[in-house]
Amino acid sequence: MTQTTDAENNLDEFVKFSAAVTGFSEFDLWGTGQAEEYYKTVLNQEGPEAIRKVIASDPSAVPSDPVVNSIIKLWYVGVWYGPELVGRMDVAAWTAPGRSGAKPAVPDDSRPEESRSLLATSGRLQDGEDRAHGEVERKPLFVVSPDAYTEGLLWRAIGAHPSGAKAPGYGSWVNPPVFED
Amino acid sequence: MSVSESEPAPDPKIKTIEELYDYLYKGLQLEHATLPPYLTALYSLRPGTNSDARHVIRVVAVEEMLHLTLVANVLNAVGGKPDLTKPGFVPNYPTRLPCGPDYFDVHLRPFSREALDTFLKIEKPPEAATEQDRFVPMDWAALGLTSDGAPPPPEKLAQLEESGTLFGLVPGEPSKRFASIGEFYEEIIRGINHLEDQARQAGKTIFTGDPARQVTPEYFYSGGGDVIEVTGRDSAVAALTLVAEQGEGLYGGIYDSQDELAHYYRFQQLEKGRYYQKGDEPNEPSGPILHVDWDAVYPVKPDIKMVDLSRDPEILAAAAEFNQFYATFLTNINLAYNGQPDLLLKAVWEMFRMRDSMNRLVRNPLTGHAGKNAGPTFEL
């Protein structure tokens, strides 16, 4: 029982810290249903020491540990952008939903390397592969799961809904946007 | 259900227009009462799982909204005024619904075998064949509502009825109740026939409502049946018949008159693990296989109340906000049923907002209720 409690405590602390850096309440974070998956993602990708260090840090510190940036982006869009991808607008562009043809504002030479393998394995993970739960090598870029995408907080922040999910209803788009916060 | 269109009923229970209004209000309350349990089960399903169950429950929930609208159309057609905002309109769960000889409890529960069993009971085709079988004596003691089995005193009775604690009582005869929801609607149809026959003899009609208050198909459609505009006896009977048969099937078949699979059989697909298709007999679906993952469900605390949330202030606030959304939703629908039918489109927006709010609630673990998550309380 104590072991679980430790794990639960760590998870709780992770959510508390995440609430401070994302600007969403702990309720909202739990409400995504992703808390556990995200905690495990960070744990497996960066290790227990890194996550302990992050949770103990000052959430308002800027510039922060790049892992903090990864955590914020994880909650906002459900994508794990490893710390080495900090500031990579081109990577962000290729992973965004919506039309993704040639983008005048994004250099062509930033097109995802090995795009074929990225595309081929996108979505459903390969059998037996579970990046949130370890047993695979570190990976700088992946969508944690299909639900992680639809649970991205970014969409709530902009008074909209994820492209392709949580539709607001026929004709609701005639109204001015409403920002919850 | 035995639908009698103009045969004079032996002894209709509804003898005045006020009694008809009262029955129809109870019809609204009854149709609505199934919505919170269906919605709770629907949104307890984990995303990315249980697609079949999700679609089945969603379609039934949407059709319950259709039923609510059809009953409102009938009430408006006979000059009544729907009121979905009366105190007690939303039941305090668990509530009780009639199902043959027994009452059964309807809980707010996550999707589970028990929940599915309840849903099947709600929509079960009645077995009543004879006139006497249509009513069942009330056993108040068995429900634990009185000690001697006699009906409670009028004041308490009124309170019980108004609060939606139990459905299907015969108005004015608290020692009896309807054997099924179908029989309840049958009684309304008989009442309409009786009152309309009477009115016609005097050169009048009971269909005196303002046609502008009718919700017409352009304001409502989203799968599963069409709205019927009620302008007279035939359309009133058609609307009420659709309400009854969409639950349980038409004349013992699995489809209703609009060729929609009846709710009972929709739910039964989940139990049987197979879809029905055209030509199938009841209880023997032969369509594509479907899958239910009983474990891919958030552990929502059954019949959750605001008091259960006292140790979780953020959840409490969100649950209160949800109830506020729900109240707004009912208020808008009520306005839609009271002369502003276009507000139904907006009610869909509210419904989607509630969906998102519910999704957040059911994923939040509760403090002090190990292994249980929050959920919508539907306490208005």
Place this chain on the structure above:
Amino acid sequence: MMSYDGTDQVIFPAGAATQTSAAEAAQGVWDAVIVGGGMAGSIVAEQLGQAGYRVLILEAGPGKDMDLAEYESYLSRFYGAVVKDNQSPYPFNPNARMPRSTDTMPVDPNTPRDDFYLVQQDKYCTDTTFTRVLGGTSMHWEGKALRMLPEDFDLRTKYNQGLNWPLNYDDLEPYYRKAEAELGVAAEVEDQAYLGMHFPKGYVFPMHRMPLSYLDQTVARGVDGMRVNLADDEYTLQVRSFPQARNGVPNAAYDGGKGFVPVGAVSTSQVEEGERCQGNTNCVPLCPVQAKYHSGKTLAKALRKGNVKIVTQAVASKVEINDHNQRVAGITFKKYESLGSEKYTEYTVEGAVYILCAHAIENARLMLASGMQDMSRSKLIGRNLMDHAYLLTWGLLPEPAGTMRGTTCTGGITDLRGGRFRATQAGFGVDIHNDGWGWATGSPYTDLVELVDRQGLRGRDLRRTLGNQISRQLLLAFMIDLLPDRNNTVTVDERYKDALGNLKPVVSFKIPPYTMKGAAFARKLATDIFEKLGAEDRTTYDQNSYSAVEYEGQWYNIVGGNHLAGTHIMGTDPANSVVDRDQHSWDHDNLYLVGPGSMPSIGTSNISLTMAALAFRSAAHIVKYLRAAKAPAVVRS
């Protein structure tokens, strides 16, 4: 065969995608063999099936029934995809590859590479795509369903540009209405009767117009009434709603008061979904609820008839021609075993008539791979490849405008689609993109990285800034006319083959100056519109990009529209065209080429509605052809 009535029109017969084996198909006697189960193929199959003919469809895509589970697997794959391009919902299929925007780059013939399908060797590369799954590109199309303007059919006569069609607006008008019914178009006649487009008296569209988004309304406040001078004429602009093949509110006055019943999601059981658009803002690459038309809705109807069959995982590899009479003797196809295996078996199927409905690039590729250019009198197979040239411009509005809500695009400016200026420069339509700058910049994810990583925003500050910034985005996409040009081509080259050994399409595509003159004008117009709206112009173009085009000293990026057309254009005689006005091959009596490849120009309307109208028109001619060629086979129903 079970009988299905009106309410069951979305039931896809369970097992239909797999129950006809390739061997059976090869032994069968077919009245019509159709290559491609997309929009054109489905419409023709449904029409011929209805006339009682035995029809076989060969589909290159994976062999799964179109049911809700399969559709949701597309959605889930899109959700989980790292790169969310147009093809991200669909499984990678080495045996029937698709072009992907991420592949867009020139290929050096001396450096072997295999991570692409569409072979391009020029500096300029188009990122245009098409989809090879059951339902074809209609699975990811946006759903805009504009008619072509009457003047679009007579460009050569009127403006001395492009080519005339061998048909005019009035010839096609009844078929436009059929297409609008089949696709379920939402629009109002009062909005669409402009620049000469006319409708029979009393006509209404099946459904009412999609409401204009708050963003459209914001733009309209600045644009409505704006005057533009162009080639001595003055034009007044207004924001107008686009007709869309998307379920909305049915018009009770449709069909003489009978009304219209929207067609919802297709599945093998009754699912009751998609009867109305919910505003998922994801028309491309996939409508989550199937409120948008996709040709599975027509295909399901066709397959239910019993006399229409489909073989999936069947890639047509050769059109067999009888050397003596030039008639098609059969279609050879490769039936592959699975997506994970390159094993295949080859079969040849025979029919009384053959109809290629595999889209502009695949139709041309197949014919060229079959050596049919040698038999072509016009030598135009694969020539005159067209696509709309898109110029993107983007700005930041002064106030939040609710960007990222609605369908992908509800409104735009259509006043410059036609006019006398077309004698010297291309017309265009303007889309107001409800999905913000995404197409141009990769927003909103790029905004997130900018604010979190570069500006160091945290917490509430981050949340508020994101909301404020993204909700003010305005992207105007100019869809510019691109005329037929013999040198824009699809060819094949023995050096480039796919996993099954089929030749890949080699595309060479340049943006002509006529189009670029329109683009340059569009860029200036965007500046004026942004100024009117008080929006900060954020447009930038990259001259190092494969999409870069120089015009009069300025660089622009011209991106593809996925509106591929023109590789087997129709015309008045065998010397100037590949097919006649009925899409009947001039050179092979029992061959029809049905699809956008037949279009001699594309004007400024998305091609699908016109393609669908042409498919209905040709289907009627194919019925006549078959009637003359043989008595229909007796079909049990």
